[in-house]
Amino acid sequence: MPAKPTSTDRTPPSGPGPLIAIGGAEDKLGRRTVLKTFLSLAGGRDAKIAVIPTASSLGPEVVEVYDALFRKLGAADVVAARPDSREAAEDPEVVGLLDDVTGIFMTGGNQLKLSAIVNGTAFGEAIKAAHARGVVVGGTSAGASIQSSHMVAFGTGGSTPKQRMTQLAAGLGLIRDVVIDQHFGQRNRYGRLLMLVAQSPGLLGIGVDEDTGAVITEENGAEIMRVVGRGVVTVFDGRNVVSNAHEARRTAPLLASGVQLHVLPAGSAFNLTEKTLVREAPVVDPGEAEELAVAGRDLKRLARDIAAGDISPTVLRRRRARQSAEGDHV
Amino acid sequence: MPAKPTSTDRTPPSGPGPLIAIGGAEDKLGRRTVLKTFLSLAGGRDAKIAVIPTASSLGPEVVEVYDALFRKLGAADVVAARPDSREAAEDPEVVGLLDDVTGIFMTGGNQLKLSAIVNGTAFGEAIKAAHARGVVVGGTSAGASIQSSHMVAFGTGGSTPKQRMTQLAAGLGLIRDVVIDQHFGQRNRYGRLLMLVAQSPGLLGIGVDEDTGAVITEENGAEIMRVVGRGVVTVFDGRNVVSNAHEARRTAPLLASGVQLHVLPAGSAFNLTEKTLVREAPVVDPGEAEELAVAGRDLKRLARDIAAGDISPTVLRRRRARQSAEGDHV
Known part of the structure; x- marks a missing residue:
């Protein structure tokens, strides 16, 4: 497909577009950090957003909310693309709605309804094609879960991983070899995600x-995940896990030893390809830095004096007192 | 202190006694697996248990419950040792109650009340001395927390580690370099324990x-932790953690990357000294083992036949059919 001409000076996208998996209940009235991030990546004032509310059991009101929100945040256009059956998801008119958007936003609801209608249809392929050509794909709750290759279909909460407490289904596969869960801390879903990683390390x-x-x-051939918003993103890496998942019976608590855990608040970055934290430069305290700079100047003068060999204890004492007083005014 | 003569053939204890940290709400009416484990380690029918209800805000009824329970499970004797002030914890009569017990059980309640009355008193020292000479020391909820060197004083629940969400105080130190939290899954205390490990790796x-x-x-110079009961014991090992705990402000969510996580159900064992899972022999399916044994015998006969060089395709086919029929009856 030829590159679409743009009317702005936005850098034309190359390669796949960003993905945003939102854990549900994103702030819609206050700072709206998460939604603003989505919109900014989608082009800000030039953004044309397709809202996909297929997961939701609500009527047009769910689209109205996001339509109003994205327009208020400055989006140029918002369209609704709501296939409600696999037949509708093959309808060229519905599929065509994704042709010229800069961002796709999938709402919350029931991810199994979303995947059952969308996956393997022309509409599902159009979402993938849009992602591949640089369109931003975001989603909240169900709309986050469906982005991964393996999707939590449903399951119960609780901290303790137990056999059979949750089910996998196939997601859209925009990002591979991960399983994304949402409402994570709030609904205490440690257990079910640990069960999945214990069974599928x-x-x-x-x-x-x-x-x-x-x-x-x-970025440079690696998939980098950055965190925005009020909570954290929790990562379980089961590469070295020892588990009894293959022999645990019924709903028994599972052994899962040696899982690498990463808790990532806003501002942190994680390399999904290498499965390691992206280390940022440490935060420097300006007061401490200034103090050190002054001490460094003092030391240089002292070294010069010693090299000149002109130091008597009295001279040194006076000079250091003077330097210290000067330092206070720097 | 000379070893106390026992009236049974129980092995006289040498070295420190077992510790049992119970996460609260232990089953008191059904299988009572956890309490039975405590009593069995304390000598079963020869057990003399001291119940310490100092953490509790309840009156004599908390002692009555455990008195009835331990006697019903077969304990020879149960005494209450309840200092309610630091003065009382210096009273030789109260302290002397621990002289000839085989088990000490600390009830739930408020661990800060328990530690504030007991730690650094003659009574606290008597608990440590009893542990050192082989007495079993157990406790539930508050009575579990106080066993470690570093104790969760109080704090809020939630999955996400946040700066200042919990406080440390000094525990009895029966086990060092650990911090024990309880009601762990049920009250969703992942966050606060992660905060503590991020701050104190x-x-x-x-x-x-x-x-x-x-x-x-x-055991052989290492501290081994075994899990009993209905839930799991969760271990956070922060040896390789990368955290921003030293610079995170107010109640911000914390970065905690690279924590080793171990989820341990009943039957599993963990080496606290080495911080590794104790690997048990894998469970062998008897049907699969039998099938393999039969196949092994078949292969041996086949190898013998090949070595003897007397095999024609027809003979081989007949022989294998016969061997297979025999195998079915093994």
């Missing part, structure tokens, strides 16, 4: 808190 | 679920 378990977004972009 | 964080016990014994 090749998957990275990613739990996204409410009003929090995991922004995934491709 | 030298501590091993141990979260014990309700109706679950962590039994800690010294």
